[in-house]
Amino acid sequence: MEMHQIRYFLAVTRTLNFTRAADECNVTQPSLTRAIKQLEAELGGDLFRRERPAAQLTELGQRMHPLLKQCFEAAVGARSLASSFKGGKVGTLRIAIADAVDLALLIPHLEQLKRLFNALEFKLLRGNSKQIGEYLKKGEAELGIAVEMDRDWDRLDSWPLFTEGFQLIVSDRHPLANRDSVEFDDLRTQQLLSRGYCEYAERLSARLRASDIDIDRSHDVSCEHDLIKLLEADIGIAIVPCSASMPDRLRRADIEGLDIRRTVQLFGVAGRERTAVASAIMKMLRSADWLAFTDPAGAPVREARPVLSIVAA
Amino acid sequence: MAETTFAELLEETTENSRMMDAPLGERLKAVADEVSRLSPEFAGVVARMVARLEASGVGQSAPQVGERMPDFVLPDEGGALVRLENLLERGPVVVSFHRGHWCPYCRLNADGLARIAPDLKRLGAQIVAISPETHRYAAELKSYANAPFPVLADVDGGYALELNLLFWVGDEKREAMQAGGFDIAPYQGNETWMLPIPATFIVGRDGLVKARYIDPDYRRRADLEVIVAAVGRLHAEAANMAQSAGLSGAGSSSAMARQAAPSRSSY
Numbered sequence: 001m002e003m004h005q006i007r008y009f010l011a012v013t014r015t016l017n018f019t020r021a022a023d024e025c026n027v028t029q030p031s032l033t034r035a036i037k038q039l040e041a042e043l044g045g046d047l048f049r050r051e052r053p054a055a056q057l058t059e060l061g062q063r064m065h066p067l068l069k070q071c072f073e074a075a076v077g078a079r080s081l082a083s084s085f086k087g088g089k090v091g092t093l094r095i096a097i098a099d100a101v102d103l104a105l106l107i108p109h110l111e112q113l114k115r116l117f118n119a120l121e122f123k124l125l126r127g128n129s130k131q132i133g134e135y136l137k138k139g140e141a142e143l144g145i146a147v148e149m150d151r152d153w154d155r156l157d158s159w160p161l162f163t164e165g166f167q168l169i170v171s172d173r174h175p176l177a178n179r180d181s182v183e184f185d186d187l188r189t190q191q192l193l194s195r196g197y198c199e200y201a202e203r204l205s206a207r208l209r210a211s212d213i214d215i216d217r218s219h220d221v222s223c224e225h226d227l228i229k230l231l232e233a234d235i236g237i238a239i240v241p242c243s244a245s246m247p248d249r250l251r252r253a254d255i256e257g258l259d260i261r262r263t264v265q266l267f268g269v270a271g272r273e274r275t276a277v278a279s280a281i282m283k284m285l286r287s288a289d290w291l292a293f294t295d296p297a298g299a300p301v302r303e304a305r306p307v308l309s310i311v312a313a
Numbered sequence: 314m315a316e317t318t319f320a321e322l323l324e325e326t327t328e329n330s331r332m333m334d335a336p337l338g339e340r341l342k343a344v345a346d347e348v349s350r351l352s353p354e355f356a357g358v359v360a361r362m363v364a365r366l367e368a369s370g371v372g373q374s375a376p377q378v379g380e381r382m383p384d385f386v387l388p389d390e391g392g393a394l395v396r397l398e399n400l401l402e403r404g405p406v407v408v409s410f411h412r413g414h415w416c417p418y419c420r421l422n423a424d425g426l427a428r429i430a431p432d433l434k435r436l437g438a439q440i441v442a443i444s445p446e447t448h449r450y451a452a453e454l455k456s457y458a459n460a461p462f463p464v465l466a467d468v469d470g471g472y473a474l475e476l477n478l479l480f481w482v483g484d485e486k487r488e489a490m491q492a493g494g495f496d497i498a499p500y501q502g503n504e505t506w507m508l509p510i511p512a513t514f515i516v517g518r519d520g521l522v523k524a525r526y527i528d529p530d531y532r533r534r535a536d537l538e539v540i541v542a543a544v545g546r547l548h549a550e551a552a553n554m555a556q557s558a559g560l561s562g563a564g565s566s567s568a569m570a571r572q573a574a575p576s577r578s579s580y
Binding site: 001003041042043044071076077078082085086108112115280283284286288291 | 365369371374383384385386387396446447451466467471472475477480481483503505507
C-alpha cells in the first residue's frame with residue numbers, strides 16, 4: 001500500500017464523491033481513480049460501489065476503513081514527529097491523567113522524550129475520569145490516561161495499556177506487614193482507607209461486604225498523597241492497584257480470592273490533528289511492556305494457540 | 314498424543330535451520346520447504362498471498378538507491394527512543410524490517426544479522442531492526458537472535474507505511490495463520506493484520522539509501538554477504554575520500570539494489 005492511495009481512499013470515504021475527493025487531494029480524478037484501483041487490486045476486492053449520486057463503501061471498504069485510517073494516522077504521526085525533531089519544535093504535551101493512575105507510568109517515557117528533545121514542554125492535568133473526559137472534549141488535553149470513561153461521546157478513541165489486580169498496602173509496623181498474601185478474614189478487624197477517587201472503590205467495597213467484611217468503619221481519602229501519609233502513620237490499610245507506586249516503608253500483600261481487575265487505557269480524540277509529541281508518547285505508551293508495573297499474572301497476554309488439524313501430530 | 318500447532322512444529326524446524334552450516338538463503342529455504350512438506354495447504358495460501366503482493370508491486374515505491382531515507386524516531390525494545398539521524402552521525406546504518414518474533418524467517422534473518430554485526434561494527438556501521446510488535450515481543454526477537462542491535466517498535470506500521478512497505482495480510486492468510494497458531498494481533502497491540510515487507514536498506518552517513526533489498530516474498534531476505542560487501546564498499550569509499558582530502562567520488566551502484574524476486578545464484 002502507498003501513503004497516497006490511502007489518503008485518496010480516506011478522501012473518497014469522507015466525500016463519497018470521486019470528483020470532490022480528487023479536488024480535495026489536488027489531483028485529477030483519473031489519477032485518484034487509478035490509485036484507488038491499485039489499492040483495490042492489492043487488497044483483493046472493490047472498496048467502493050461507484051453509484052450515482054454518491055459512491056458507497058463496499059463491505060470490504062467498510063472493514064478496511066478503520067484499519068487503513070489507523071495505519072495512515074500512524075504514518076502521518078511518524079513523519080511529523082521526525083520533521084518536528086528536525087525543526088526543533090515538538091509542541092507541548094497536554095495530557096490528562098486520572099487521579100487513580102500513578103504518574104510513575106509516564107515518567108520513563110517523559111525522560112526519553114526529554115533526552116532527545118530538551119525543549120519539550122508539558123501540561124499535566126489531573127482529575128476523575130469525568131474530568132479527564134471534559135479535558136479531552138474541550139481540547140485542553142490531547143491525550144488522557146484513565147480506567148473507565150463515559151462513552152457518551154463517540155469521538156473518543158481508546159487503547160488498553162494493561163490490566164492489573166489490586167493489592168493490600170499496610171505500614172511496616174502493621175501486624176500484616178510481613179505477609180506475602182492475606183485472606184479476606186485477615187481484613188475483618190481492619191480500618192480501611194477508602195480511595196474515593198478510584199472508580200473501583202465501590203466495587204472493592206462491595207466485594208469486601210460480600211465476604212462479610214465490615215467496611216463501614218472506613219476512612220474516606222481524596223488523594224493518593226494523603227493516602228500514603230495515613231498508611232505511613234499506620235492509621236489504616238488500603239487496597240490499591242498493583243501499578244500504584246508506594247514508598248519502601250509500606251508493605252504489599254496479595255489478597256487471596258480478590259478477583260477484581262482494572263484496565264488502564266489511553267484515550268485520544270478521533271479526527272483531531274495530533275501534535276508530534278502526542279503521537280510520540282502515544283506510540284511509546286502503546287508499545288510499552290507494562291510488566292514492571294503490574295504483577296505477571298496481570299499481564300495482558302492472549303494465549304491463543306488453536307490447533308491446525310491438517311498437521312495434527 | 315497431544316496435538317501440536319503448526320507454529321510449534323515450525324519452531325523445531327527453525328532451530329534446525331539455525332544450526333545449519335549454510336548461507337542464510339539456504340537456511341530460509343529449508344524452513345520454506347518444511348512448511349510445504351508439513352502443510353501443502355498453508356504453503357498454497359502463502360504462495361497466493363505472495364503472488365497477490367507481487368502483482369500489485371508492493372514495496373516498489375519504497376526509497377530508491379540515491380534517495381533520502383526518511384528519518385525515524387522509534388522506541389527500542391526497552392522503551393528508549395532511537396532516531397535515525399543520531400545513528401547516522403556515527404556511521405552507516407543497516408535498517409532491516411521484520412514481521413515479528415513469531416516469524417521463522419525473521420528469526421533466522423535476525424540471527425543472521427547478529428552474526429554479521431561484529432563485521433559491520435568493524436566497518437563502522439550499525440544495524441537496527443524494525444518490527445510492528447510491542448516491546449515485549451520485540452525483546453523476544455532480540456533475545457532469540459542474541460542481537461547486539463535494537464529491535465524498534467513501529468506500532469501500527471506507521472514508519473513502514475511512510476516507506477510504502479506495509480501490506481494487509483488478507484482474510485485467507487489471516488485465517489490460515491490463526492489456525493496455525495500465529496495470532497499476531499496481541500503481539501502488535503492492534504487488530505489491523507498489517508505487516509511490513511521485510512525489506513533491508515543500507516543508509517549512508519549522508520542519509521541517502523546506498524543499497525536496498527525489497528522482496529514481497531517474505532521467505533527470502535537480503536544476503537548477509539551482500540550486506541557486508543555493500544557496507545565494506547561504503548567504508549572503503551569513506552577511507553578514500555579521507556585520503557584524497559575532500560575530493561569526492563561518486564558512490565558505486567550496489568548489487569543489492571534490485572526490486573524483487575532476485576535469483577540466488579548471482580553472488
